Amino acid sequence: MPDDHYVDYSQLLSQLLNDQFELNDTVISFLYHLFPGELFVKAMSLLDSNDMFIYVFDKAHAQCEHSESTETEPDGSGKEAREPQDAEADADANNFTNSFSSSHTDNTDLVSLLYKAPETVLYRLVVKPETAQGPPICVDLDHWFCxxxxxxxxxxxxxxxxxxxxxxxxxxxxxxxxLNASASSNSDRxxxxxxxxxxxRYFRHELVLCPHLLAFAILLQxxxxxxTYFTQKNATVYLxxxxxLDEWLKLHLNMIQ
Ligand SMILES: [Zn+2]
Structure with missing residues (x-):
């Protein structure tokens, strides 16, 4: 459906943070009205929930053999530094991410890569199941799927x-x-x-948009x-x-169970 894409959502959503690298309450109240119903509020609470995971396969250092599993926080603070009330969330997260080893590589580089050359990064977006028996929720931004x-x-x-x-x-x-081929390129991601x-091309998100897609789009688009704010400063999203390779494959098995 040829059409023009007028509103730059990326630009509007990137103003979530002020110059002090903190959430901008004025902009947040504006963004609340940009999306229908409670969608924006639900997405923001997801971003604060410790339930969102960005798994990146490190092709450069990939190994096939199994090894001891370790888990590190994306903010590098370690679990000891977390608030006591996070213990339950951590336990749940560990249960869900059990046996996935992760390394605390330089997240600054990774964040930069996810923005500058996302096509070179193999990554999966997962939200922890709402119930212990439920399947994890998988999001694919490239196909606008949840x-x-x-x-x-x-x-x-x-x-x-x-x-x-x-x-x-x-x-x-x-x-x-x-977008019309003759139109100038659009910066909205x-x-x-x-x-x-x-x-x-843009998916018509005004017709299909859930809190999970919106939350990951806020992170990655x-x-x-x-x-950086949500994975390192606020440290409520796991990167x-x-x-x-066996753990990367195990991740996909967990997704489809
Ligand atoms: Zn969803």
Whole structure:
């Protein structure tokens, strides 16, 4: 569906932080109104929940053999430095991430790479299951996909069951906005899909957007300062490097169980 993409969501969301590298309350109250319902509030509480994981496969140092597992905090503070009330969350997180070894490589470089050349990084986005029995929630920003029920029902409703007379003929054209090839390139990265034939494409997030997608888009489609804030200063989002191929594969097995 050819259209213009007017609002630069990346730019707006990157103003979450002020010059003192703290959350900007004025901007937050504005952003609250930018998204429907409680979506923005839910995304912000997810970012504060210790339930979000960014797993990065370290291809450069990848090994195949199994080794002792270790777990390190993305902020480098170690578990001893965490508040006591985080103990339960840590226990849950450890249960979910059990046996994944991670190394505390230079996260500053990793954050920079995730912004400057994300196509060179193999990474997976996971939210801890809401219940012990539930499956983890998997998010794929490149395809604007989330495995949660909310995403599934919105997709069904807006793209599959759409019976309006003037609907687009294919699900793709209903779901994706392609920028006019003659238009100047757009700097907005929010809900942006990989280039196809040099055409900039955006998923129509106004039709399908859940808190998980919004929260990961805030982390990875705004500015590297925002990612640094949540993974290092606030330290409520885990940025974990996986160096062993068997553990990387185990991560995927856990996702589909
Ligand atoms: Zn979701």
């Amino acid at each position: 495995s949660c029920e909310e995403y599934g029902s919105q997709f069904q409703q807006n793209f599959i069951r759409d019976t309006s007379e003037n609907r687009e003929p294919s699900i793709y054209s209903r779901a994706v906005t392609e 929010f809900a942006q899909l990989p280039l196809q034939h040099n055409v900039q 705004t500015s590297s300062q925002v990612l 974990i490097t996986v160096q062993h």
